Amino acid sequence: MQYLREVLSAKELLANLTLREVKGKYKRTIFGQLWSLANPLAQMLIYTFIFSVIFTQTAPTGSPSGLKSYALFLLCALLPWLFFAGVVNAGTSSLVSNTGLIQKVYFPRIVLPLSQVGAVGFNWLFEMAVLAIALSLFGNFVLPWIPMVLLVMIILAVFAAGVGLLLSVANVYFRDTEHLLSIVLQIWMYLTPIIYKVEFVQNKSDQLGGLLGTPVTLIDLYRLNPMEHFVEVFRALLYDNRFPDWGDLITCVVWAVVAFVAGFVLFARKEKGLAEAL
Amino acid sequence: MTTAAVRVNDVSKKFRLYHERNQTLKSAIMRGRTSVHDDFWALNDIDFEVPQGSTFGLIGSNGSGKSTLLKCLAKIYWPDKGTITYNGKMAALLEVGSGFHHELSGRENIYLNGSILGMSKKEIDRKYDEIVAFSGVEQFIDQPVKNYSSGMYVRLGFSIAIHVEPDILVVDEVLAVGDAEFQEKCFGKFREFKRDGRTVILVSHAMPTVTAMCDQAAWINKGKLMTVGPVLDAVAAYTGSLDLES
Numbered sequence: 001m002q003y004l005r006e007v008l009s010a011k012e013l014l015a016n017l018t019l020r021e022v023k024g025k026y027k028r029t030i031f032g033q034l035w036s037l038a039n040p041l042a043q044m045l046i047y048t049f050i051f052s053v054i055f056t057q058t059a060p061t062g063s064p065s066g067l068k069s070y071a072l073f074l075l076c077a078l079l080p081w082l083f084f085a086g087v088v089n090a091g092t093s094s095l096v097s098n099t100g101l102i103q104k105v106y107f108p109r110i111v112l113p114l115s116q117v118g119a120v121g122f123n124w125l126f127e128m129a130v131l132a133i134a135l136s137l138f139g140n141f142v143l144p145w146i147p148m149v150l151l152v153m154i155i156l157a158v159f160a161a162g163v164g165l166l167l168s169v170a171n172v173y174f175r176d177t178e179h180l181l182s183i184v185l186q187i188w189m190y191l192t193p194i195i196y197k198v199e200f201v202q203n204k205s206d207q208l209g210g211l212l213g214t215p216v217t218l219i220d221l222y223r224l225n226p227m228e229h230f231v232e233v234f235r236a237l238l239y240d241n242r243f244p245d246w247g248d249l250i251t252c253v254v255w256a257v258v259a260f261v262a263g264f265v266l267f268a269r270k271e272k273g274l275a276e277a278l
Numbered sequence: 279m280t281t282a283a284v285r286v287n288d289v290s291k292k293f294r295l296y297h298e299r300n301q302t303l304k305s306a307i308m309r310g311r312t313s314v315h316d317d318f319w320a321l322n323d324i325d326f327e328v329p330q331g332s333t334f335g336l337i338g339s340n341g342s343g344k345s346t347l348l349k350c351l352a353k354i355y356w357p358d359k360g361t362i363t364y365n366g367k368m369a370a371l372l373e374v375g376s377g378f379h380h381e382l383s384g385r386e387n388i389y390l391n392g393s394i395l396g397m398s399k400k401e402i403d404r405k406y407d408e409i410v411a412f413s414g415v416e417q418f419i420d421q422p423v424k425n426y427s428s429g430m431y432v433r434l435g436f437s438i439a440i441h442v443e444p445d446i447l448v449v450d451e452v453l454a455v456g457d458a459e460f461q462e463k464c465f466g467k468f469r470e471f472k473r474d475g476r477t478v479i480l481v482s483h484a485m486p487t488v489t490a491m492c493d494q495a496a497w498i499n500k501g502k503l504m505t506v507g508p509v510l511d512a513v514a515a516y517t518g519s520l521d522l523e524s
Binding site: 017024276 | 306
C-alpha cells in the first residue's frame with residue numbers, strides 16, 4: 001500500500017520521463033513525428049502487395065460497414081499490435097539501459113518501464129488518428145465508436161504495461177530476455193490474426209475437429225493468445241463498425257488485469273535489489 | 279540535546295562474491311542453478327546517529343565500506359539487516375547530471391532532472407531562475423546539453439541538485455567539480471544549508487575539506503564503525519591509524 005502511494009506521487013516524474021522519450025526520439029530529424037507513420041505504412045505496403053497483388057486475395061468485407069480494403073483491414077490490427085510490441089520491447093530494456101540512473105539516484109523505478117508505455121502510446125495515438133481519418137475517407141462511420149476505441153486502447157496499454165513490467169525485471173536477471181523477445185514477438189505476430197482473418201484458422205480447425213481425440217480444437221488453443229481478442233475487438237470497432245463480441249471484450253479486460261497485477265507485484269518485490277543486480 | 283536527523287540502526291549489508299554466475303538462461307538451466315557465491319559483509323552492524331543541523335563526515339580508506347553506507351543512506355541499496363530512519367526529506371547527490379538527455383536543452387533538462395530528484399513542477403518553476411543563475415550557464419540554457427563543456431554540464435547538474443533543498447543532503451565527493459570559483463560557491467551553499475538548520479552527510483577523502491566543513495564524523499574501516507564523534511577526534515583516529523601502518 002505504501003509502495004502504491006509512492007508510485008502515485010511520482011506521476012509528475014512519469015510525465016517528464018515520457019516527455020523525454022517523446023521529445024528526444026525524433027529530435028533533429030526533418031520529418032519529425034511523421035516517422036512514426038513510416039514503419040506501419042511500409043509494412044502495410046509490403047503485406048498489401050504480397051496478399052492483394054501476388055496472391056490476389058480478396059479483402060474481407062466489413063459488416064455492417066461494407067468496407068472492402070485489405071490495407072485498412074490490415075492496419076486496424078497492425079497498429080495495435082505494433083504498439084503492443086513497441087511497449088514490450090522498450091519496456092524490457094528500460095531498466096538495463098538506465099543502469100546509470102538507477103545506481104545513482106533514488107526514485108520509484110517503476111516509472112522507467114511505465115514511461116515507455118506513455119512514449120509509445122503517444123505515437124500510437126497519432127497513428128490511430130490518421131487511421132480514423134483514412135477510414136472515414138473510405139466511407140466508414142468511425143466517429144461514434146471513438147470513445148469505445150479509446151477505452152480499448154487503454155485496456156491494451158494496461159496489458160502491455162503489465163507484460164513490460166514482468167519482462168523488464170526478467171531482463172535484469174537474464175539478459176537473454178531481450179534477444180529472445182524479438183523472436184517471440186515475431187512468432188506471436190503471425191499467431192495473431194493481423195495479416196489474415198481469423199476465419200482461416202476457424203475453417204482449418206473445423207476440418208481437423210478435436211485434436212488427438214480430445215474435444216480441444218485448434219481454435220481453442222489459438223484463442224489462448226490474448227492479442228487475438230484485442231485484435232478482434234479493434235477490427236469490430238474500426239473495420240466493421242459494430243459492437244465487439246462481449247466474450248472478447250471481457251477476455252481482454254481479464255488479461256490486462258492479470259498481467260498488470262502480476263507485473264506490479266513482481267516489480268514491487270524486486271525493486272529494492274535492482275541497483276545491485278544491474 | 280538535539281534530535282537525530284538520521285538514525286542508523288545496526289545496519290549490515292551483504293554482497294555476493296560470485297564464483298560462477300549464470301546470467302543467461304542457457305547456463306542457468308544447464309548448470310541447474312543461477313550462481314555459486316560467497317557472502318561478503320561490506321557493512322557490519324553500523325550504528326550511529328546524525329544530529330539535526332550538523333554537517334557529518336564519513337571517512338575511511340578505499341574499500342572500507344563508506345560508499346556502500348552512502349548508497350544505503352541514499353536508498354539505492356537496501357540494508358540486509360537493520361534500518362535507517364530519516365527525520366525529514368532526504369536527497370542524495372552521488373553523481374551530477376545523471377538522467378540528462380543529451381539532445382534536450384538545458385531548460386528541459388532542469389525540469390527533467392529536477393523531477394528525477396523529487397521536485398514538483400511548481401517548485402522548479404519557483405527556483406528556475408535561481409538554478410540557472412547559480413550554474414552560470416544563462417547564455418546557453420536553450421542549447422542542447424551535449425554541446426556543453428564538461429564544466430558547464432556538471433555545474434548545471436550540481437545546481438539543480440543543490441536546489442532540491444532537502445532537510446537531509448547526502449553528498450559524495452562531487453565537490454571536486456568546476457573551477458575554484460564554482461567550488462567556493464558550493465561551499466557557500468553548504469554553509470547556507472547549515473544556517474538553515476539542514477543536515478549534510480558528506481563522504482570525502484580530503485581530510486582538510488572534512489575538518490573545515492564537518493562538525494561530526496564517523497570513521498569506517500573494513501565495514502566496521504571505528505569512531506564516531508567530533509570531527510577532530512575522528513580524523514585524528516583515522517590519520518593516526520594510517521601513520522601506524524606506514
